[in-house]
Each structure stands twice: as C-alpha cells, then as structure tokens.
Amino acid sequence: MSDWIIAFKDRFxxxxxxxxxxxxxxxxxxxxxxxxxxxxxxxxxxGFLVAIIRSTYxxxxxxxxxxxxCRVYLVVIRGTPVVVQLLIIYFVIFASVDIxxxxxxxxxxxxxxxxxxxxxxxSGIMSIDKxxxxxxxxxxxxxxxxxxxxxxxxxxxxxxxxxxNEFIVLLKETSISGYIAMEDLTKGGDIIRSRxxxxxxxxxxxxxxxxxxxMILEFLVRKLERRLRSSDH
Amino acid sequence: xxxxxxxxxxxxxxxxFEGMELHALNGVSIDIHRGEVVFxxxxxxxxKSTFLRCLNLLEEPTEGTILFEGVDIxxxxxxxxxxxxxxxxVFQQFNLFPHMNVMKNLTLAPVKLQGKSVEEAQKTAMxxxxxxxxANRADAYPNQLSGGQKxxxxxxxxxxxxxxxxxxxxxxSALDPEMxxxxxxxxxxxxxxxxxxxxxxxxMAFAKEVASRIIFMDQGSIVEENNPKDFFENPKSERLxxxxxxxx
Ligand SMILES: Nc1ncnc2c1ncn2[C@@H]1O[C@H](COP(=O)(O)OP(=O)(O)OP(=O)(O)O)[C@@H](O)[C@H]1O
Ligand SMILES: [Mg+2]
Numbered sequence: 001m002s003d004w005i006i007a008f009k010d011r012f013x014x015x016x017x018x019x020x021x022x023x024x025x026x027x028x029x030x031x032x033x034x035x036x037x038x039x040x041x042x043x044x045x046x047g048f049l050v051a052i053i054r055s056t057y058x059x060x061x062x063x064x065x066x067x068x069x070c071r072v073y074l075v076v077i078r079g080t081p082v083v084v085q086l087l088i089i090y091f092v093i094f095a096s097v098d099i100x101x102x103x104x105x106x107x108x109x110x111x112x113x114x115x116x117x118x119x120x121x122x123s124g125i126m127s128i129d130k131x132x133x134x135x136x137x138x139x140x141x142x143x144x145x146x147x148x149x150x151x152x153x154x155x156x157x158x159x160x161x162x163x164x165n166e167f168i169v170l171l172k173e174t175s176i177s178g179y180i181a182m183e184d185l186t187k188g189g190d191i192i193r194s195r196x197x198x199x200x201x202x203x204x205x206x207x208x209x210x211x212x213x214x215m216i217l218e219f220l221v222r223k224l225e226r227r228l229r230s231s232d233h
Numbered sequence: 234x235x236x237x238x239x240x241x242x243x244x245x246x247x248x249x250f251e252g253m254e255l256h257a258l259n260g261v262s263i264d265i266h267r268g269e270v271v272f273x274x275x276x277x278x279x280x281k282s283t284f285l286r287c288l289n290l291l292e293e294p295t296e297g298t299i300l301f302e303g304v305d306i307x308x309x310x311x312x313x314x315x316x317x318x319x320x321x322x323v324f325q326q327f328n329l330f331p332h333m334n335v336m337k338n339l340t341l342a343p344v345k346l347q348g349k350s351v352e353e354a355q356k357t358a359m360x361x362x363x364x365x366x367x368a369n370r371a372d373a374y375p376n377q378l379s380g381g382q383k384x385x386x387x388x389x390x391x392x393x394x395x396x397x398x399x400x401x402x403x404x405x406s407a408l409d410p411e412m413x414x415x416x417x418x419x420x421x422x423x424x425x426x427x428x429x430x431x432x433x434x435x436x437m438a439f440a441k442e443v444a445s446r447i448i449f450m451d452q453g454s455i456v457e458e459n460n461p462k463d464f465f466e467n468p469k470s471e472r473l474x475x476x477x478x479x480x481x
Contacts, residue, residue, distance in 0.1 A: 134291055135328035139342040139394060140318035149341060154332050 015201045021192050025202075028188025029209060035105045035174045035184065040167050042110025047117025050074070052147065054118065055125040059133070060143070070118070077115035083176050085112055090180040101182050105174070113170045120162045124155035157228055164221035168214050175210070185209060239300075240398055240429050241265040241288060246297035248283050248453075257283040259453035260297070265398070268427040272440040272461075275450035276476060281433040284450065285402050288431065289313075289320045302397065318346055321391025325403040327383040329375040335362075335386055336371045339393050347394070354393070361389045365419050381412030385419055398429040405436060437480055441465055449473045 016022040050070045057067035077085065086108040094104055128151050136146035178187035189206035193199045241264070248258040257280045265271055273281045286292040288299065290306060290313050298307050306316050330338050339358035343349040349357075362368045365385040375383055384404055391399060401420070405413045417439050424430060424443045434440060440447055440461065447464040449457045449472075457464075457473045465481075468474045 129326075129328075131324055131326050131328040132330065135322075135324065135330070137314075138289055138291060138317060138320070138322035139390070140314045140316075140346050141342065142314045145345065149345065150330055154330075157332065 011198055011201050015192055015196050015198055016205075019195075021195065024183070024188035024191050025185065025205060025209070028183055028185040028206075031102070031177070031183060032171070032174050032185040034102065035109060035177060035182075036167070036171045038106040039109035039113055039170060039174070042106060043113030043117045043166075043170065044163075046110065046114025047121055048152075050114065050118035051121035051125060054122050056143070058126070074115050074118065077112055082109070082112050082173055083179055086176060086179055101180055104180060105177050105182055109170060109174055112173070113166065116166050116169075117163065120159050120166060121155060124159035124162075125151055127158060128154050160228060161221055161225045164217065164224065168217050168221075171213060171217070172210060238266045238268075239264045240267045240269075240302065241431075242300040243288070244298045244300075246284070246287060246299065247295045248280075248287060248292055249295045256295075256453050258287065258294070261450075261453075261455055262297075263448070263455065263458075265429065265431060267397075267429055268445075270424045270428075270430045270432070270443055270445045272444040272447045273431065273433045273450060274435070274437070274440060274447060274476075274480075275456075279450045280453040281450050282402050283453075285400050285431060285433050288400055289317050289322060291322075314346075318342070318394050319397045321388075321394060321396035321399045323384070323387050323391055323399065323401045323404050325406050327375075327380070327387045327407070329383055329387055329390070331375050334372050334374050335367070335378075338375070338386065339390050342390075343393050358389065358393055361392050362386075364422075365389055366415075379412060380408045381415045384408065384412075384416045388416070388419055388423075392423075398431065399423065401430065401432040401434070403433055403435065405434070435480070437465075449476065451476070 016025070050073065053063050053066045053070050057063050086105070089108040089111075090101070090104050132150055132154065133146055136150040137143075141149065174184060175186040177184040178190065183191065185206055189202040192202035196202070243261055243263045243265075246258055246261040247256055249256045259280075261280075261284055263271075273284065275281055283292055287294050288301075290299075294307055298305055300306070301316055301320070304311060304316065306313055329335075330341070333341065336355060336358060339362070340349075340351060340354035343354040343357065344351055359368060359371065362371060365388070367382060367385055367389075370378060370382065370386075375386070378386065388399075388404075404420070405416050408416065413436070417436065420430070420432070420439075421443055432440070432444075441464075442461075444461045446458060447461055448455055449464070449470075451472050457468065457470050459467075464473075465477065468477055
C-alpha cells in the first residue's frame with residue numbers, strides 16, 4: 001500500500017511539479033476559458049440575430065433573402081463536424097491572413113454555437129403566445145419594439161436553461177482546439193503526456209477539471225431553472 | 234349626424250384568408266360615429282372578429298378602405314402604429330404581459346410611445362386603476378390575478394393610451410360566470426362616458442342595455458343593423474330571426 005502511495009507521489013511529481021509542468025494545465029485552462037467565454041458571446045449575438053430574422057420571416061413573410069442565408073448557415077453548420085469547421089476556418093478562410101489563433105478559435109466556435117443558439121432562441125420566440133404579439137402591436141408598438149419589450153424577454157427567460165446546456169457543450173467542444181495547434185486544457189495535458197510518457201495521470205487530471213467545470217455549470221443552470229420556475233409570472 | 238362625427242368609416246371591406254374558399258369578410262361598409270357604442274353579434278365564424286381586427290389592421294384587409302379620423306389607414310403609406318395608439322383593443326384572452334407587473338403593463342406604452350414621464354404615466358394608471366377598483370393590485374403580476382381582474386387591467390391598459398375608440402373582442406367569453414359582471418360594469422361606465430366602442434359579444438342582454446346600435450353579421454356580411462329595441466323586437470331578415478331564436 002505504501003509502495004503504491006510512493007509510486008503515485010513520484011508520478012505526480014514527474015507529471016505536474018517537475019519543470020513546472022502544472023503550468024501546461026493552468027495555462028491551458030486559461031486558454032479554454034477564454035475561447036469559451038468569447039465564443040459564447042459571439043454565439044449569442046449570432047444566434048439572436050438569426051433567430052429574429054427567421055421568426056420575422058415566419059411571422060410576416062419579410063426578410064426572405066436574409067432568411068434564406070440563415071437557413072443555409074444553419075444547414076451547413078449543423079450538418080458538418082465542428083473539427084472540420086475549425087480546420088476550414090483556420091487553414092482555408094484565414095490561411096493567407098496573419099491572425100491570432102485565439103481569434104480564429106473564437107470565430108469558429110462562435111459561428112458553430114450560434115447555429116444551435118439560433119434554433120433554441122427561435123423555438124423560444126415561437127413558443128410565446130401570438131396574443132402577446134397582437135397586444136403589443138395593438139398598443140402601437142412597431143414590430144421591433146414589440147420584439148424587444150414583449151417577446152424577447154419572455155422567450156429569453158424560457159430558453160435560459162437550454163442556452164446553459166448549449167454552453168456546457170461548447171466548453172467541452174473547445175477541446176479540439178489542439179487541431180490548430182492551440183494549447184488549451186486538453187492539449188496541455190497531452191503535452192505533459194508526450195514529455196513524461198505517462199498518459200494516465202495528465203489525461204485524468206484534464207478530464208477531472210472538465211468534469212468539475214461542467215458540474216459547476218450544470219449546478220448553476222439547475223439553480224436558474226428553479227428560480228425561473230418559482231418566479232413564473 | 235354630420236359627417237364630422239364619423240370616427241371610423243369602413244368601405245367595401247373584404248378579407249380572404251390564404252387557403253380559404255370563401256371570404257371571411259365579404260364587402261362590409263359601415264360608419265361608426267364618435268360616442269357611439271356599436272355591438273356586433275352573429276353566429277360563430279360569421280366574421281365578427283375578423284371585422285374588428287381589420288379596424289386596427291391586426292388583420293390586413295384584402296380589399297376596401299378604412300378611414301380613421303379622416304385618414305385612410307389601409308393606405309400603405311400611413312404609419313399604422315401612430316393610429317393604433319388611438320385605438321384601444323381588448324382581447325378575449327386578456328393578453329397581459331406576464332413578465333411585467335400590473336403597473337409596468339399599464340405604463341409601458343405611454344412611456345415608450347407617447348413620451349410620457351414614468352411619474353405621469355403612473356399617475357394616470359393609478360387613477361384608472363382606482364376607477365376599476367384595482368388600485369391595490371398595482372404591484373401584482375398577471376398570474377396572481379383572477380380572470381375578471383386581468384380583463385379589467387387589460388381594459389385599463391388600453392385606456393392609459395387615451396384612445397379615441399375601444400375595440401372589444403368577446404371580452405367576457407373566457408371568464409367564469411361570476412366574473413362577467415365586474416367586466417361588464419367597467420364597459421358600461423365607459424359607454425356612459427361616451428367612449429366610442431365597438432364590441433363583439435355573445436352577451437345579448439348586455440348589448441340590449443348598452444348599445445346605441447347593434448349589427449348582425451352572417452357569412453362575412455352585415456345582414457341587418459338597428460337600434461337595440463327594434464333589433465330584438467322587430468328583426469326583419471329570416472337569418473336574424475333564426476339567430477335570435479337560438480340565442481335568447
Ligand atoms: N387566421 C385565420 N386563418 C384562416 N382562416 C381564418 C383565420 N381567422 C379566421 N378565419 C376564418 O374566417 C372566418 C371568420 O372568422 P372569425 O373569427 O372572424 O369569426 P367570428 O364571427 O369571430 O366567430 P366566433 O364567434 O367563433 O369568434 C371563419 O370561417 C374562420 O374559420
Ligand atoms: Mg371571434
């Protein structure tokens with residue numbers, strides 16, 4: 001038993017302490033968090049825009065061309081793997097431009113997430129009773145005002161939990177950033193593995209950190225869900 | 234009555250919904266005068282709601298014109314949002330905004346659309362709430378109100394815009410019977426204050442009591458119209474006679 005503990009301590013030392021290897025993990029975590037954070041923001045912006053265009057078309061028949069573009073976007077993004085999207089954006093679209101990898105990753109994951117956010121928000125908008133829309137219009141609000149003051153606040157509240165789950169998915173998906181040679185959390189663990197030839201310890205550590213982050217996020221989403229339900233005006 | 238007194242002038246109004254064989258409205262013409270309380274009755278599917286909803290263009294007419302205060306609101310160049318502020322509408326399902334408390338429901342449009350200060354809008358709202366006996370519910374959320382209370386709030390919400398006409402689409406049809414009275418009382422008071430009103434309803438006794446004129450619609454047309462007394466006592470058309478024998 002004590003042999004096992006000594007062996008464990010040795011491995012821990014080699015993988016994390018020696019040569020300050022723990023920094024691969026912490027720096028990687030910082031990269032992962034930054035990509036996720038900015039991609040979430042970009043995803044929300046794109047998602048809301050697309051959702052509003054799509055439901056405007058559904059409700060009024062206006063914005064035909066914009067709606068068509070949005071539909072192409074949704075089909076392409078949701079119909080192809082996110083790794084392939086990341087590679088294309090890095091090696092094809094930004095190939096000739098000297099631009100930070102962080103920027104590319106945020107763009108790629110933001111565009112990808114936007115497609116899922118859009119469908120979540122759209123379902124939220126469509127779930128609002130059409131009487132709400134008519135009440136707003138009958139008071140004299142125009143289409144945009146009715147959306148902003150009356151429809152979107154209710155839709156947003158309804159889809160918050162679903163959005164939370166989408167961001168949990170996004171956090172995990174950023175683990176493919178290594179494909180464009182970014183040193184995110186996953187890549188950080190992998191670098192340690194390649195130095196120490198010990199796969200288990202660094203990769204389990206990486207898995208554990210993802211798990212803890214996801215559990216924290218899930219806890220927050222559930223809490224939010226409960227709060228929304230109890231204040232269900 | 235002189236023509237200056239005409240508030241809404243409907244001419245040859247037709248509405249055909251996509252995919253429908255027949256017209257929901259088939260050439261409706263009517264003048265509604267200031268201070269008039271016009272009731273619209275008729276069998277289910279006769280086009281009453283469609284007619285009412287065309288008046289503020291919630292439904293877009295297929296043909297015909299609607300002059301409101303002398304302006305052709307069916308003209309594409311007219312800013313309908315401006316005119317809708319002067320046409321209050323009350324729905325069968327209340328349609329209060331569930332994410333706002335009562336006071337916010339009442340002040341949103343006056344503040345955002347009429348440039349009123351929040352204090353000013355709240356003062357107006359409070360006065361109207363007192364009149365309908367709901368001043369103590371200003372901070373409540375719609376889901377904390379009974380149906381009758383919701384509908385009175387919905388009426389107040391429309392009144393806060395100081396409209397020139399109020400449109401009601403079966404305002405008591407979604408209410409439990411014991412709550413119908415409180416809503417009709419508010420409407421009765423409005424009528425007594427000479428608010429111009431167009432009311433779609435199945436409450437025949439109320440129509441008889443409050444209306445200045447009753448319109449009978451069937452199959453998308455106005456079949457007959459009259460003052461309340463003659464409407465019920467001397468119906469001319471067979472269709473109205475048949476209708477009245479069923480509902481009374
Ligand atoms: N949005 C719509 N799309 C298609 N058809 C519609 C629509 N709204 C109404 N109609 C049709 O138009 C006709 C008139 O409907 P309307 O709702 O005006 O009748 P109504 O007199 O108000 O009836 P009720 O007393 O049942 O409310 C009906 O045949 C109805 O099915
Ligand atoms: Mg109706």
